[in-house]
Amino acid sequence: MAESQLYTLITPEIRELRAKTKAFMEEYIYPNEPVFRKAGPEADELMKSLRQRVKQLGMWAPHMPKEAGGMGIGFLKYVFMNEILGRSFWAPIAFGCQAPDSGNAEILWLFGTEEQKERWLKPLVNGDIYSCFSMTEPHTPGSDPTMLDTRAIRDGDEWVINGRKWFTSGAGRAAFAIVMAVTDPDAHPHRRATMIIVPTDNPGFKIVRSIPVMGEEHSEHYEVVYENCRVPITNTLGQPGDGFLIAQKRLGPGRIHHCMRWLGQCQRAFEMMCRRALERHAFGGPLADKQAIQWMIAESAAEIQAFRLLTMHAAAKIDRGEDARVEISLIKFYGAEVLNRVIDRAVQVHGALGVTEDTPLSMMFRQARMGRIYDGADEVHKMVVARRILNTFRQGQVYEFE
Numbered sequence: 001m002a003e004s005q006l007y008t009l010i011t012p013e014i015r016e017l018r019a020k021t022k023a024f025m026e027e028y029i030y031p032n033e034p035v036f037r038k039a040g041p042e043a044d045e046l047m048k049s050l051r052q053r054v055k056q057l058g059m060w061a062p063h064m065p066k067e068a069g070g071m072g073i074g075f076l077k078y079v080f081m082n083e084i085l086g087r088s089f090w091a092p093i094a095f096g097c098q099a100p101d102s103g104n105a106e107i108l109w110l111f112g113t114e115e116q117k118e119r120w121l122k123p124l125v126n127g128d129i130y131s132c133f134s135m136t137e138p139h140t141p142g143s144d145p146t147m148l149d150t151r152a153i154r155d156g157d158e159w160v161i162n163g164r165k166w167f168t169s170g171a172g173r174a175a176f177a178i179v180m181a182v183t184d185p186d187a188h189p190h191r192r193a194t195m196i197i198v199p200t201d202n203p204g205f206k207i208v209r210s211i212p213v214m215g216e217e218h219s220e221h222y223e224v225v226y227e228n229c230r231v232p233i234t235n236t237l238g239q240p241g242d243g244f245l246i247a248q249k250r251l252g253p254g255r256i257h258h259c260m261r262w263l264g265q266c267q268r269a270f271e272m273m274c275r276r277a278l279e280r281h282a283f284g285g286p287l288a289d290k291q292a293i294q295w296m297i298a299e300s301a302a303e304i305q306a307f308r309l310l311t312m313h314a315a316a317k318i319d320r321g322e323d324a325r326v327e328i329s330l331i332k333f334y335g336a337e338v339l340n341r342v343i344d345r346a347v348q349v350h351g352a353l354g355v356t357e358d359t360p361l362s363m364m365f366r367q368a369r370m371g372r373i374y375d376g377a378d379e380v381h382k383m384v385v386a387r388r389i390l391n392t393f394r395q396g397q398v399y400e401f402e
Protein backbone atom coordinates (compact mmCIF):
# COMPACT_ATOMS: atom_id res chain seq x y z
CA MET A 1 0.00 0.00 0.00
CA ALA A 2 1.43 3.38 -0.97
CA GLU A 3 2.03 5.47 2.12
CA SER A 4 -0.16 8.30 0.82
CA GLN A 5 -3.07 5.85 0.71
CA LEU A 6 -2.65 5.13 4.39
CA TYR A 7 -3.95 8.58 5.18
CA THR A 8 -7.13 8.03 3.21
CA LEU A 9 -8.01 5.54 5.94
CA ILE A 10 -8.59 8.41 8.33
CA THR A 11 -12.31 8.14 7.75
CA PRO A 12 -14.86 10.34 9.53
CA GLU A 13 -15.29 7.42 11.98
CA ILE A 14 -11.55 7.44 12.82
CA ARG A 15 -11.54 11.23 13.06
CA GLU A 16 -14.35 10.98 15.60
CA LEU A 17 -12.57 8.23 17.52
CA ARG A 18 -9.44 10.39 17.71
CA ALA A 19 -11.41 13.42 18.85
CA LYS A 20 -13.12 11.36 21.57
CA THR A 21 -9.79 9.90 22.70
CA LYS A 22 -8.16 13.36 22.81
CA ALA A 23 -11.07 14.81 24.77
CA PHE A 24 -10.85 11.97 27.31
CA MET A 25 -7.10 12.50 27.71
CA GLU A 26 -7.56 16.20 28.31
CA GLU A 27 -10.42 15.85 30.75
CA TYR A 28 -9.38 12.79 32.77
CA ILE A 29 -5.81 11.65 32.09
CA TYR A 30 -3.40 14.62 31.96
CA PRO A 31 -4.90 16.44 34.97
CA ASN A 32 -4.75 13.24 37.04
CA GLU A 33 -1.19 12.23 36.17
CA PRO A 34 0.20 13.51 39.51
CA VAL A 35 -2.32 11.28 41.36
CA PHE A 36 -1.40 8.21 39.29
CA ARG A 37 2.27 8.93 39.77
CA LYS A 38 1.89 8.92 43.53
CA ALA A 39 0.04 5.57 43.32
CA GLY A 40 -1.94 4.24 46.31
CA PRO A 41 -5.66 3.83 47.08
CA GLU A 42 -6.70 7.21 45.63
CA ALA A 43 -5.05 6.37 42.31
CA ASP A 44 -6.62 2.89 42.30
CA GLU A 45 -10.13 4.23 42.91
CA LEU A 46 -9.70 6.89 40.26
CA MET A 47 -8.45 4.36 37.72
CA LYS A 48 -11.40 2.08 38.47
CA SER A 49 -13.87 4.88 37.78
CA LEU A 50 -12.09 5.92 34.58
CA ARG A 51 -12.17 2.35 33.30
CA GLN A 52 -15.93 2.28 33.87
CA ARG A 53 -16.28 5.53 31.96
CA VAL A 54 -14.22 4.21 29.03
CA LYS A 55 -16.43 1.12 28.88
CA GLN A 56 -19.55 3.27 28.81
CA LEU A 57 -18.05 5.24 25.91
CA GLY A 58 -17.53 1.98 23.96
CA MET A 59 -13.76 2.54 23.74
CA TRP A 60 -12.63 -0.37 25.92
CA ALA A 61 -9.92 -2.85 24.82
CA PRO A 62 -9.32 -1.33 21.37
CA HIS A 63 -6.73 -4.01 20.52
CA MET A 64 -9.11 -6.96 20.79
CA PRO A 65 -11.68 -8.32 18.34
CA LYS A 66 -15.34 -7.62 19.14
CA GLU A 67 -16.07 -11.31 19.83
CA ALA A 68 -13.35 -11.22 22.52
CA GLY A 69 -14.84 -8.17 24.23
CA GLY A 70 -12.86 -5.45 22.45
CA MET A 71 -13.52 -2.69 19.92
CA GLY A 72 -12.55 -4.79 16.88
CA ILE A 73 -10.94 -1.96 14.91
CA GLY A 74 -7.88 -3.84 13.56
CA PHE A 75 -4.26 -2.69 13.67
CA LEU A 76 -4.13 0.36 11.42
CA LYS A 77 -7.08 2.16 13.01
CA TYR A 78 -5.63 1.29 16.39
CA VAL A 79 -2.44 3.23 15.45
CA PHE A 80 -4.51 6.38 15.09
CA MET A 81 -6.00 5.88 18.55
CA ASN A 82 -3.04 4.37 20.38
CA GLU A 83 -0.63 7.15 19.39
CA ILE A 84 -2.90 9.43 21.43
CA LEU A 85 -3.18 7.02 24.38
CA GLY A 86 0.60 6.50 24.37
CA ARG A 87 1.17 10.14 25.34
CA SER A 88 0.54 9.18 28.97
CA PHE A 89 1.71 6.01 30.77
CA TRP A 90 -1.67 5.67 32.45
CA ALA A 91 -4.03 6.04 29.51
CA PRO A 92 -3.55 2.48 28.18
CA ILE A 93 -4.51 1.15 31.64
CA ALA A 94 -7.67 3.26 31.62
CA PHE A 95 -8.53 1.89 28.17
CA GLY A 96 -7.74 -1.76 29.05
CA CYS A 97 -4.93 -2.12 26.51
CA GLN A 98 -1.78 -1.97 28.66
CA ALA A 99 1.26 -4.22 28.27
CA PRO A 100 1.80 -7.04 29.06
CA ASP A 101 -1.92 -7.86 29.37
CA SER A 102 -2.68 -6.85 25.78
CA GLY A 103 -0.18 -9.35 24.35
CA ASN A 104 -1.28 -12.11 26.71
CA ALA A 105 -4.92 -11.55 25.80
CA GLU A 106 -4.05 -11.82 22.11
CA ILE A 107 -2.32 -15.19 22.47
CA LEU A 108 -5.02 -16.58 24.75
CA TRP A 109 -7.54 -15.52 22.12
CA LEU A 110 -5.54 -17.21 19.33
CA PHE A 111 -4.30 -20.33 21.13
CA GLY A 112 -6.35 -20.79 24.32
CA THR A 113 -8.80 -23.65 24.84
CA GLU A 114 -12.43 -22.80 25.59
CA GLU A 115 -11.77 -23.52 29.26
CA GLN A 116 -8.67 -21.26 29.33
CA LYS A 117 -10.58 -18.48 27.61
CA GLU A 118 -13.39 -18.71 30.12
CA ARG A 119 -11.10 -18.80 33.15
CA TRP A 120 -8.33 -16.36 32.12
CA LEU A 121 -9.12 -14.45 28.95
CA LYS A 122 -12.60 -13.22 29.84
CA PRO A 123 -11.68 -11.59 33.16
CA LEU A 124 -8.41 -10.31 31.64
CA VAL A 125 -10.09 -8.51 28.74
CA ASN A 126 -12.79 -7.30 31.08
CA GLY A 127 -10.13 -5.66 33.28
CA ASP A 128 -11.00 -7.73 36.38
CA ILE A 129 -7.51 -9.24 36.62
CA TYR A 130 -3.96 -8.54 35.41
CA SER A 131 -1.35 -10.93 34.02
CA CYS A 132 2.37 -11.20 33.31
CA PHE A 133 4.69 -12.81 30.78
CA SER A 134 7.64 -14.73 32.16
CA MET A 135 10.31 -15.56 29.60
CA THR A 136 13.58 -13.74 30.32
CA GLU A 137 16.08 -15.25 32.78
CA PRO A 138 18.90 -13.47 34.61
CA HIS A 139 21.54 -16.08 33.75
CA THR A 140 20.71 -16.78 30.06
CA PRO A 141 20.66 -14.22 27.19
CA GLY A 142 17.13 -12.94 26.59
CA SER A 143 18.23 -12.12 23.04
CA ASP A 144 18.66 -15.82 22.30
CA PRO A 145 15.78 -17.61 24.04
CA THR A 146 16.81 -20.97 22.57
CA MET A 147 19.20 -20.93 25.56
CA LEU A 148 16.44 -20.72 28.19
CA ASP A 149 16.90 -23.22 30.99
CA THR A 150 13.72 -23.06 33.07
CA ARG A 151 12.39 -26.62 32.89
CA ALA A 152 8.89 -28.07 32.95
CA ILE A 153 8.82 -31.83 33.41
CA ARG A 154 5.66 -33.83 32.96
CA ASP A 155 4.53 -35.83 36.00
CA GLY A 156 1.24 -37.60 35.29
CA ASP A 157 -1.36 -34.94 34.54
CA GLU A 158 0.83 -32.11 35.77
CA TRP A 159 3.80 -29.98 34.73
CA VAL A 160 6.44 -29.46 37.40
CA ILE A 161 8.23 -26.17 36.68
CA ASN A 162 11.64 -25.16 38.09
CA GLY A 163 13.63 -22.08 37.15
CA ARG A 164 14.37 -18.41 37.72
CA LYS A 165 12.98 -15.54 35.65
CA TRP A 166 13.41 -11.81 35.81
CA PHE A 167 11.82 -8.75 34.29
CA THR A 168 8.48 -10.52 34.61
CA SER A 169 6.70 -7.17 34.32
CA GLY A 170 3.52 -6.76 36.32
CA ALA A 171 4.01 -9.97 38.36
CA GLY A 172 3.23 -8.11 41.58
CA ARG A 173 -0.43 -7.63 40.69
CA ALA A 174 -0.92 -10.47 38.19
CA ALA A 175 -3.48 -13.25 38.72
CA PHE A 176 -1.54 -15.49 36.33
CA ALA A 177 1.76 -15.72 34.48
CA ILE A 178 2.37 -17.17 31.05
CA VAL A 179 5.74 -18.83 31.54
CA MET A 180 8.05 -20.09 28.81
CA ALA A 181 9.76 -23.32 29.91
CA VAL A 182 11.82 -26.03 28.21
CA THR A 183 9.74 -29.19 27.94
CA ASP A 184 11.82 -31.16 25.42
CA PRO A 185 15.56 -30.30 25.60
CA ASP A 186 16.39 -32.75 22.79
CA ALA A 187 14.01 -31.24 20.25
CA HIS A 188 14.98 -28.72 17.52
CA PRO A 189 15.95 -25.49 19.37
CA HIS A 190 12.72 -23.82 18.26
CA ARG A 191 10.55 -26.76 19.43
CA ARG A 192 12.08 -27.13 22.90
CA ALA A 193 9.94 -24.69 24.82
CA THR A 194 6.28 -24.52 25.80
CA MET A 195 4.08 -21.76 27.20
CA ILE A 196 2.27 -22.69 30.39
CA ILE A 197 -0.30 -20.73 32.37
CA VAL A 198 0.63 -20.48 36.06
CA PRO A 199 -1.78 -18.93 38.58
CA THR A 200 0.28 -16.62 40.79
CA ASP A 201 -1.34 -17.99 43.97
CA ASN A 202 0.38 -21.32 43.22
CA PRO A 203 2.74 -22.10 46.16
CA GLY A 204 5.52 -22.84 43.64
CA PHE A 205 5.35 -19.30 42.16
CA LYS A 206 7.59 -17.13 44.33
CA ILE A 207 8.30 -13.45 43.86
CA VAL A 208 11.89 -12.77 44.92
CA ARG A 209 11.90 -8.98 44.53
CA SER A 210 10.79 -5.95 42.64
CA ILE A 211 13.93 -5.05 40.69
CA PRO A 212 15.15 -1.47 41.27
CA VAL A 213 15.29 0.11 37.80
CA MET A 214 16.69 3.46 36.61
CA GLY A 215 16.74 5.09 40.04
CA GLU A 216 13.36 3.75 41.16
CA GLU A 217 13.59 1.64 44.30
CA HIS A 218 10.39 -0.20 43.41
CA SER A 219 9.58 -1.10 39.81
CA GLU A 220 6.87 -3.17 38.17
CA HIS A 221 9.58 -5.57 36.95
CA TYR A 222 9.97 -8.65 39.13
CA GLU A 223 12.34 -11.50 39.71
CA VAL A 224 10.40 -14.75 40.13
CA VAL A 225 11.40 -18.26 41.12
CA TYR A 226 9.42 -21.31 40.02
CA GLU A 227 10.07 -23.96 42.63
CA ASN A 228 8.48 -27.36 42.06
CA CYS A 229 5.59 -25.38 40.68
CA ARG A 230 2.85 -27.88 39.76
CA VAL A 231 0.11 -26.97 37.30
CA PRO A 232 -2.29 -29.20 35.34
CA ILE A 233 -1.24 -30.20 31.82
CA THR A 234 -4.46 -28.51 30.69
CA ASN A 235 -2.71 -25.18 31.44
CA THR A 236 -0.53 -25.69 28.35
CA LEU A 237 -1.05 -22.91 25.82
CA GLY A 238 -1.22 -24.49 22.37
CA GLN A 239 0.71 -27.75 22.05
CA PRO A 240 3.94 -28.73 23.85
CA GLY A 241 6.80 -27.33 21.76
CA ASP A 242 4.73 -24.39 20.42
CA GLY A 243 6.45 -21.86 22.72
CA PHE A 244 8.50 -20.10 20.03
CA LEU A 245 5.68 -20.08 17.53
CA ILE A 246 3.36 -18.44 20.06
CA ALA A 247 6.12 -16.06 21.21
CA GLN A 248 6.39 -14.75 17.65
CA LYS A 249 2.63 -14.28 17.55
CA ARG A 250 2.77 -12.45 20.86
CA LEU A 251 5.81 -10.31 20.32
CA GLY A 252 4.93 -9.13 16.80
CA PRO A 253 1.72 -7.29 17.71
CA GLY A 254 3.20 -6.38 21.11
CA ARG A 255 6.08 -4.58 19.39
CA ILE A 256 3.71 -2.64 17.16
CA HIS A 257 1.67 -1.66 20.22
CA HIS A 258 4.85 -0.29 21.81
CA CYS A 259 5.67 1.66 18.66
CA MET A 260 2.21 3.20 18.60
CA ARG A 261 2.59 4.30 22.22
CA TRP A 262 6.10 5.61 21.53
CA LEU A 263 4.69 7.80 18.75
CA GLY A 264 2.56 9.42 21.44
CA GLN A 265 5.60 9.89 23.67
CA CYS A 266 7.59 11.42 20.77
CA GLN A 267 4.77 13.77 19.89
CA ARG A 268 4.31 14.90 23.48
CA ALA A 269 8.05 15.58 23.94
CA PHE A 270 8.12 17.38 20.59
CA GLU A 271 5.24 19.67 21.53
CA MET A 272 6.88 20.46 24.88
CA MET A 273 10.15 21.24 23.08
CA CYS A 274 8.45 23.63 20.62
CA ARG A 275 6.51 25.45 23.37
CA ARG A 276 9.61 25.82 25.54
CA ALA A 277 11.68 27.09 22.60
CA LEU A 278 9.13 29.83 22.00
CA GLU A 279 8.77 30.81 25.67
CA ARG A 280 12.39 30.80 26.82
CA HIS A 281 14.40 33.89 25.93
CA ALA A 282 18.21 34.06 25.94
CA PHE A 283 20.82 36.06 24.02
CA GLY A 284 18.33 38.67 22.85
CA GLY A 285 15.44 36.47 21.77
CA PRO A 286 13.55 33.20 22.08
CA LEU A 287 15.45 29.92 21.84
CA ALA A 288 13.19 29.21 18.85
CA ASP A 289 15.17 31.81 16.86
CA LYS A 290 18.48 29.96 17.29
CA GLN A 291 19.42 27.79 14.37
CA ALA A 292 20.76 24.98 16.61
CA ILE A 293 17.32 24.69 18.20
CA GLN A 294 15.53 24.89 14.84
CA TRP A 295 17.59 21.96 13.61
CA MET A 296 16.51 19.89 16.59
CA ILE A 297 12.89 20.72 15.83
CA ALA A 298 13.15 20.02 12.10
CA GLU A 299 15.04 16.76 12.59
CA SER A 300 12.58 15.59 15.24
CA ALA A 301 9.60 16.42 13.01
CA ALA A 302 11.08 14.43 10.12
CA GLU A 303 12.03 11.46 12.28
CA ILE A 304 8.66 11.26 14.04
CA GLN A 305 6.77 11.38 10.76
CA ALA A 306 9.04 8.73 9.20
CA PHE A 307 8.52 6.50 12.25
CA ARG A 308 4.76 7.14 12.05
CA LEU A 309 4.48 6.18 8.39
CA LEU A 310 6.60 3.08 8.92
CA THR A 311 4.36 2.05 11.82
CA MET A 312 1.21 2.61 9.78
CA HIS A 313 2.70 0.60 6.93
CA ALA A 314 3.52 -2.35 9.23
CA ALA A 315 0.02 -2.19 10.78
CA ALA A 316 -1.61 -2.13 7.34
CA LYS A 317 0.41 -5.22 6.36
CA ILE A 318 -0.75 -7.08 9.45
CA ASP A 319 -4.37 -6.07 8.74
CA ARG A 320 -3.93 -7.56 5.25
CA GLY A 321 -2.90 -10.84 6.90
CA GLU A 322 0.62 -10.68 5.47
CA ASP A 323 3.92 -11.57 7.11
CA ALA A 324 5.38 -8.35 8.56
CA ARG A 325 8.50 -9.65 10.35
CA VAL A 326 10.85 -7.20 8.58
CA GLU A 327 8.52 -4.23 8.97
CA ILE A 328 7.96 -4.92 12.68
CA SER A 329 11.67 -5.30 13.44
CA LEU A 330 12.38 -2.18 11.41
CA ILE A 331 10.02 0.02 13.42
CA LYS A 332 11.07 -1.59 16.72
CA PHE A 333 14.69 -0.42 16.41
CA TYR A 334 14.09 2.74 14.36
CA GLY A 335 11.22 3.81 16.61
CA ALA A 336 13.18 3.18 19.81
CA GLU A 337 16.05 5.29 18.46
CA VAL A 338 13.75 8.14 17.36
CA LEU A 339 12.01 8.02 20.73
CA ASN A 340 15.31 8.39 22.57
CA ARG A 341 16.61 11.13 20.29
CA VAL A 342 13.44 13.23 20.41
CA ILE A 343 13.05 13.01 24.19
CA ASP A 344 16.76 13.75 24.63
CA ARG A 345 16.43 16.90 22.49
CA ALA A 346 13.34 17.98 24.45
CA VAL A 347 15.29 17.58 27.71
CA GLN A 348 18.15 19.62 26.22
CA VAL A 349 15.89 22.50 25.16
CA HIS A 350 14.37 22.56 28.67
CA GLY A 351 17.83 22.88 30.24
CA ALA A 352 17.91 22.07 33.96
CA LEU A 353 14.11 21.96 34.03
CA GLY A 354 14.29 18.98 31.69
CA VAL A 355 16.00 16.77 34.27
CA THR A 356 13.71 17.69 37.16
CA GLU A 357 10.56 15.80 38.07
CA ASP A 358 8.58 19.04 37.51
CA THR A 359 7.79 17.97 33.93
CA PRO A 360 6.97 14.46 32.59
CA LEU A 361 10.21 14.49 30.54
CA SER A 362 12.43 12.85 33.14
CA MET A 363 10.17 9.81 33.46
CA MET A 364 9.69 9.68 29.69
CA PHE A 365 13.48 9.72 29.25
CA ARG A 366 14.01 6.80 31.65
CA GLN A 367 11.22 4.75 30.11
CA ALA A 368 12.47 5.46 26.59
CA ARG A 369 15.92 4.11 27.35
CA MET A 370 14.44 0.75 28.25
CA GLY A 371 12.60 0.64 24.92
CA ARG A 372 15.91 -0.05 23.17
CA ILE A 373 16.18 -3.30 25.15
CA TYR A 374 12.78 -4.84 25.88
CA ASP A 375 10.95 -6.90 23.27
CA GLY A 376 14.30 -7.43 21.57
CA ALA A 377 17.40 -5.20 21.68
CA ASP A 378 18.02 -2.82 18.74
CA GLU A 379 20.93 -4.93 17.48
CA VAL A 380 18.85 -8.11 17.34
CA HIS A 381 16.12 -6.40 15.32
CA LYS A 382 18.71 -4.95 12.94
CA MET A 383 20.08 -8.46 12.54
CA VAL A 384 16.58 -9.81 11.71
CA VAL A 385 15.96 -7.07 9.13
CA ALA A 386 19.34 -7.49 7.44
CA ARG A 387 19.17 -11.31 7.43
CA ARG A 388 15.71 -11.39 5.89
CA ILE A 389 16.55 -8.80 3.26
CA LEU A 390 19.84 -10.51 2.39
CA ASN A 391 18.06 -13.85 2.11
CA THR A 392 15.83 -12.54 -0.66
CA PHE A 393 18.93 -11.30 -2.50
CA ARG A 394 20.58 -14.69 -1.93
CA GLN A 395 17.63 -16.20 -3.75
CA GLY A 396 18.23 -13.84 -6.67
CA GLN A 397 15.32 -11.56 -5.78
CA VAL A 398 14.94 -7.99 -4.52
CA TYR A 399 13.29 -7.16 -1.21
CA GLU A 400 10.45 -4.73 -1.83
CA PHE A 401 8.42 -2.90 0.82
CA GLU A 402 4.94 -3.37 -0.54
Ligand SMILES: Cc1cc2nc3c(=O)[nH]c(=O)nc-3n(C[C@H](O)[C@H](O)[C@H](O)COP(=O)(O)OP(=O)(O)OC[C@H]3O[C@@H](n4cnc5c(N)ncnc54)[C@H](O)[C@@H]3O)c2cc1C
Binding pocket: 100, 133, 134, 135, 136, 137, 140, 141, 142, 143, 144, 166, 167, 168, 169, 170, 221, 370, 373, 374, 375, 376, 377, 378, 379, 380, 383
Ligand atom coordinates in the same frame (compact mmCIF):
# COMPACT_ATOMS: atom_id res chain seq x y z
C1 LIG B 1 11.70 -2.55 31.07
C2 LIG B 1 11.80 -3.97 30.66
C3 LIG B 1 10.66 -4.79 30.69
C4 LIG B 1 10.74 -6.13 30.34
N1 LIG B 1 9.63 -6.93 30.46
C5 LIG B 1 9.73 -8.26 30.22
C6 LIG B 1 8.61 -9.13 30.46
O1 LIG B 1 7.52 -8.69 30.85
N2 LIG B 1 8.78 -10.47 30.28
C7 LIG B 1 9.97 -11.00 29.87
O2 LIG B 1 10.05 -12.21 29.73
N3 LIG B 1 11.05 -10.19 29.62
C8 LIG B 1 10.96 -8.84 29.80
N4 LIG B 1 12.06 -8.03 29.61
C9 LIG B 1 13.32 -8.61 29.20
C10 LIG B 1 13.73 -8.29 27.78
O3 LIG B 1 12.90 -8.94 26.85
C11 LIG B 1 15.21 -8.64 27.63
O4 LIG B 1 15.94 -7.75 28.45
C12 LIG B 1 15.71 -8.57 26.19
O5 LIG B 1 15.19 -9.61 25.43
C13 LIG B 1 17.26 -8.66 26.13
O6 LIG B 1 17.72 -9.78 26.84
P1 LIG B 1 18.89 -9.60 27.95
O7 LIG B 1 18.50 -8.49 28.85
O8 LIG B 1 19.14 -10.91 28.55
O9 LIG B 1 20.14 -9.10 27.15
P2 LIG B 1 21.28 -10.03 26.38
O10 LIG B 1 20.57 -11.07 25.60
O11 LIG B 1 22.25 -10.45 27.40
O12 LIG B 1 21.90 -8.97 25.44
C14 LIG B 1 22.68 -7.87 25.93
C15 LIG B 1 23.01 -6.93 24.80
O13 LIG B 1 23.81 -7.61 23.85
C16 LIG B 1 23.61 -7.08 22.58
N5 LIG B 1 23.28 -8.17 21.64
C17 LIG B 1 22.52 -9.26 21.87
N6 LIG B 1 22.44 -10.02 20.76
C18 LIG B 1 23.19 -9.40 19.81
C19 LIG B 1 23.50 -9.69 18.46
N7 LIG B 1 23.05 -10.77 17.84
N8 LIG B 1 24.29 -8.81 17.78
C20 LIG B 1 24.77 -7.68 18.40
N9 LIG B 1 24.51 -7.37 19.67
C21 LIG B 1 23.72 -8.21 20.36
C22 LIG B 1 22.46 -6.07 22.69
O14 LIG B 1 22.99 -4.76 22.74
C23 LIG B 1 21.80 -6.42 24.01
O15 LIG B 1 21.18 -5.31 24.63
C24 LIG B 1 11.98 -6.67 29.92
C25 LIG B 1 13.12 -5.85 29.87
C26 LIG B 1 13.05 -4.53 30.23
C27 LIG B 1 14.28 -3.66 30.19
